[in-house]
Amino acid sequence: MSALHTADIRQSPLGKALSMVPLRDTGDRWAGHWTSEDKDAPQTAPVVVSFRQTTQSPQVARAPLTMAKFNVHDVALPDIKLSPEREASLIAEVEAVVQNTLELRSAFAAGGRQLDTSAWKLVKTKDDVRAYRSRRALHGVDPTEGRTDSSDAHSSSSSSSSRSTMNKLTSIASSASSNDSDQFRAKKTARPPAVVLSGTVDGTAEDAVLGMLADSEQHCMMRQSYLGTELEDSRLLFVLARPTPENPFTFIGVKWGRQSYGRFSQARDFLFLEATGITKDARGEPVSYGLRQSTDLSDVLTLPRSHDVLRGHLSVVQTFANSGIPVAGTRHHSVEMFSRAFLQLDGDVPVNVAATAFADKIMALVGTMECATAYKLTWMMKQSARQARPGTSVHGSTSHCANCTRSLSRFSTLLLQRGGTCQICRRSFCGKCSVNKRISIGIGSEVMQKSMLFCLECLLEAKQVSAREVAVDQQKW
Template sequence: MGGKTRFVMNPFAPLELSPGDKAQLQQTANTFLAQSLHSYEIYLKVDERQVDGNRWKPLKVKDNMRLYIEREIRTTTDGNHSMMNEASEQAGTPVALLEGKMQGSLEDVVFGTVATTSEDMCFNATYVDTLSGAAVLCTVAEPTLEEPLNTVTMKWQELDLMLHSNKRDFVFLEATGFTHLANGERVGYKLMYSIGFPQTPELPSRVRGSVNVFFLYRQEHDQCVEVYASGVVAHGSSVESFLVAPSAMKFYTCTKYAHCGEMKKLTWLMHRRFATDKQRGAPIGEGNCVNCGIPISSKIFGRFGRSRDSCKLCHRLVCGTCRVKKRLNFVTLEMTFEERKTSFCPVCIKEAFEIDSQDAARAQIMSTGSQYAYHSGTDYSFASSSGVLFTERFWHDVQVSIVLGVGGLMAGAITWPVGTRLGRVVAELVVVLVALDSALGE
């Protein structure tokens, strides 16, 4: 994606909740989770994974995932007093159901759903949703080292529904984590349940909608996750009936969570490597491709160097045949989003994707600040706990590692104070070289 996309920041004053409010929200999440698990157990044991065609109308089949809409709204007067049916009746919108299988690991899927800061919400959205604004309003239950992916938060998000229409926004309770079925089998979950507060009033030029959905995930076998999701998304519109199908289609975004989790691990590993490199300097790759071992030309100018690159994790050379290009998304501290094409070697990609998602989450809990935020104007920067920004720029054979901090600017093993003329010239030269390389590589 060229240029930058800016997310809308939190439009509300800080949401301060009493311990009693938080306890009630936690109980709401627990009740909604229990009812969701009960629905899933019926689907597994009673219905034997068969969807009742008399109740559910097929809407779409895509990539081993089947989406349905309830044929009629079930009223609570029929004895259906679940939170889902109450939400459906109140919104005047039928319940949607998604079931099927997707590729990935259970841990990566849940890791891809977790976002404990506004920056993390926007980072996830760049891979999963089409949000124009997002914010964490209040943390109800912090993740722990024992359960690093179990979270309960109050959130706000905004999306552009369609052309010439007011934006929709939602205020909701979100819970993520792992739990167990009655037989002891482990499942992951994500819950979203709309709850309003006086501190989160409806906003000008926006229509307040409601979202009451759950996603349950179970590891079917290696790299295959069963998905069972259901819920109601109401956009608060007088033409709500025309929006039922588009709203239900949003359920398919859950298929992107595994990829999001992998990209989060890759980004986190880059952050960790950069934190190490800023202390000792990044090694400069020489000679042969780190993967296949073939000699690589030392020519670096013009298009002669296009067949070679360097891995942004191990910094070693990788030939054009072996290199793996990934589109990484970055959210700046100014809440803008940029997409960058980044090169890696196969060994480092494998290492990143095999990292235990919960270990990565634990490391993030122990650190401070977002692992996915960086200052604008740099290529690959991550805010460290010390406030120092480490940036690495590559131009074929030329590799320059820059540290922007209190002391000055360092390139490779040589340090120039930022205030000196030479330091400014080197920094500007790196920017020009990277721009030229990007233009030649298109």
């Protein structure tokens, strides 16, 4: 019998007789509260108690329970070689998942781009984009349902035919990928959290895929610096398809990553396919996509795992299609954004917590356009540097703003906000005619971010630069 009982009277660190009420058994530690036998006494903060299978008294840890650090980059792995047939099957899996998402996207549009509030809960909004969590994630679904979440397939449209279409797509999605592992299906519990995100953002489909593309470790760090969507610790294991001048947005790779979920929850690791590219929908319109899809390579690769890490499973697809409808208050192009996500963590992470946190991560993809703009500004700076004459620093007058001609004296600069020299055209501007943007710079294996000033004219020009041209040139960076 364990030395720790349900209500064990011990001496607390304060020297008073208190009762330990366990909250959860984590193996060799119990987390709980010391509570006084006096009902009017305040409850203390949570503590962690270690115990052994002896009659000794438990020892109260002075620090919260922490997880052992496990860095996937420190793990030595053998060279991974897949047969051509296996590589083709992984690529086919990506294509099938993307196609299923396009079908869900079409059904969602047919339903008026609305979700039934009795089945979906709004958890986050940003500008014109909304993220919803399936309420069925909390109340349970049929565990025999397929890989693409059935809760992705319930539109709130008053049209019964739309609901029928979404239900039909569920069955299509469940059998779409012949390469789904039996292990993955078996692990899917009766309460999978589902997230759907939709809305309109400023930009183009090519801008979106430029912002999502991360075909190398450094590009992953670049994307993380702008979007913050990476796992805490991730590693590119191998590449199945690289960007080319003809297809500069196409990338398929296999990545391994780790993510923690709080002090008292075990971390999860994920082995997944990541892909970006541009395809066409049923109407022949271009749609850009970004995908992360758990996969199983246990027959060719054994990944070590710390004792406190569980294997998680995810399936996330983001799509962006040109809408032709200007964003409110702008004259720029806009895209319709549609994302669907499934996350299976197992273990002790509450389903609603996991789903809501996942929605936050996906919502960060609204910043994809800003990421693309930053890449374009970087490209324009490189172009400007190539064309600059040796010894040339600033063009034009430095005493007046090149746009509004206001004086750039120290006193005027303080009144009109701080201005400076545009990093592209090298002209001087006041604070009202310029803007500061965070630009990430790769230095060796590291990425640093710096605030740089650009004039409004160059910023607008950057938004019009071809994302394809930047992506082609980016392969040389």
